Amino acid sequence: MSVFLLPETLCISLERLMNRYWWDKSSTEKGIHWLAWDKMCVPKKYGGLGFKRLHEFNLALHGKQGWCLLTNPASLMARVFKARYFPKTSFLEAILGGCPSYVWRSVMASQMLIRGGCRRMVGDGSSTKVWLHPWLPDPQDPYVRTTPTDTTRDLWVSNLIDPVSNEWKREFIHQLFEPRDANLIIQIPANVDYEDISFWFGDTRGCYSVKEGVEDVMHVLCSCSYAKRVWDVSNLPVPPINDDDFMQWVASWLDNSAGRSCETKGKICGLLHELWKARNHAVWDGFLPTPAAVCRSFHLSWNAWKTNITTRHTTPYPQPGLTALIST
Template sequence: MGFDRRWIDLIMLCVTTVTYKVRHGDSKNTAWEEREVVADCLGVDQAPNFGKYLGLPSFIGRNKRAVFSYVDDKIRQRIGSWNKKLLSQAGKEGKGMDKGIHWKAWDKLCVPKKYGGLSFKDLPAFNLTMLGKQALGFLTNPTTLAARNYKARYYRTTSFVDAKIGNCPSYCWRSIMAAHGMVCSGVRRRVGNGENTLIGGHPWLPDDPSPLIQTIMPVELREARVVGLIDQQTKTWDPYILNDLFDPDDVARISRIPVSPDYEDTWYWYRDQRGMYSVKSAYR
């Protein structure tokens, strides 16, 4: 079985005739000769700039003011093109009090309708929930190229739950870490075989009173996994280990969790019935 030769020829025609432009950094540490060597090896031309994607710069360096200066220029041009009459006090509010616009603070407009507001989006909070979707991907899909790159750079020896912003973070990493607290407080660990869930560091218990173990754990067990609490012969919780390590309240909470040794441990978003993260559920 295979593809028809004509189909293969068409695909190869697309691959061999397309032209690429690669921009190999914009750092002073990268000499022009080295960029030329890379471009020659790849058989591509160096791009003069990174361009834009969805109206935003594809690359953001340290100078944020220079990168987003075009936004300020566009706003000034747009305002300058408006009719001055529309911006005048009389044009806005009218001559009489009854015809004027009743101004409201933005935070009042963001209040839900059932509480007397207009349910406008709180833009900073809404942007944070969108960043949270990217952050959660580092937990649920750690094998993706982006997740592996960020892990190698910022949290090599830990998980994303314990990640720190670090020194000299990139603009993207700083933005993602702005949603770190929100994401980590909204995720829970679904225990399967317990091999990848930390006893004292992951939120894997029912939320009453907290998804974390309340018993003070010894330093020696800081990296211990939940699999050590399971009797591998009966495939159930080992009551002797539980009673030896935990307070009675934690023992009761652990005992209510079903053990699924045939499945791996996974993360889920507890604010959604399906366990799936959405901007809507996070914004609420």
């Protein structure tokens, strides 16, 4: 499971076998499934039994390979893959490329997972890109929000450090970035004697582990830094996104007692679908749309759906007598 990405259909079939083994009395006598498999896979702290979803566990294992490519570039595996698939970038910006092997496709499937938990500790800033890497000291959104221009799009963090004083170029930073970004940048100590390194957010050692990498729906669609940026840009009135179970979070806005209109609920569901599409683009096409692009795609789909519904409800149906008259 740590070498190849198993098809989701195979994972579902294996989970069904596990479910039957857990509940059935024998190979010939079926038992009563007292609890749905989805609920059995809920973590124990949320009232489930803590079973692993095989597809998510499979991705977490591949995340270990992706983390190795990112943090151990001198290894033989990293040198081979880098020479073949991402010679001028890091694993975080890598794409599938032409005629990729299935092993590379499998490792790339974990890229979104690594992006969600990876952070950059800035030293001299020579290997950290200002707009591409998660390097700001913000646990919720470590990316720079200021929109880049054509001349600043490819800036490195080292371009923001004065080579003489080894301090931040404060005046330049305040001119270039929004107040939120500028204040966060200045908080970071400039350590020009050290190289930039990647670390795993939330781990005391800064290292990725399979346990940390097991994804759940809440992380993919709500709590990862990319998803949070999408929700912020959308301006939809969603409840606070925290460490709750996904179904509990959905119930908090889908329930009629929450006081949200049917249109608002529909828009939230539509944006969830767009987030899932964006994740699939990143895994299989090597392209991650910006949060603004995700919201634009959602609004286009929503307006097209509303227009279609309105047309269907307002177009008059031909009368039976008129239809017969026309046919003659």
